[in-house]
Amino acid sequence: MAESPVIYALVKRRAHLAGEIEQTHERLRSLVMDLENLDATILQFKPDYQVEAIRPKAFRPPKGWPNRGQMTRIILSILRQAAEPLTTRDIALQLLVERALDRNDQRLLRLMTKRVGVALRLQRDKGGVQSEQGPGQYQLWEIVR
DSSP, rough: OOHHHHHHHHHHHHHHHHHHHHHHHHHHHHHHHHHHHHHHHHHHHTTTOOGGGGGOOOOOOOGGGGGHHHHHHHHHHHHOSSSSOEEEEHHHHHHHTTTTTTTTTTHHHHHHHHHHHHHHHHHHHHEEEEEEOOOOOOEEEEEEO
């Protein structure tokens, strides 16, 4: 007798979760081995060191975690709409306009220009954009076509 679509979906989901659990257990085993090896290395250099006294450092995601990549998406959108290559500063100004921020705030503009430059260099390394020397200290950026 054929299984109902609901049972089929539930069985598939359970198999997926069981696979994730196995993968997580394997990752945990690997981390424990790495920790033991690191402890042994520390003890080689300082045999009386109390490795148990080392407190674990908790992972705390950044406050803007859900917004990661948002700035890069806006920057790439600005470049796609541009008729010619834009300077880092021009892109930062357009970004301020699109985010409804004060474009006359010079401190904010400098900060956003730096952040735009970092985002664009990362995209250049991935092959998404290209740059050439522009006026002054600015690069001219465009989408790779």
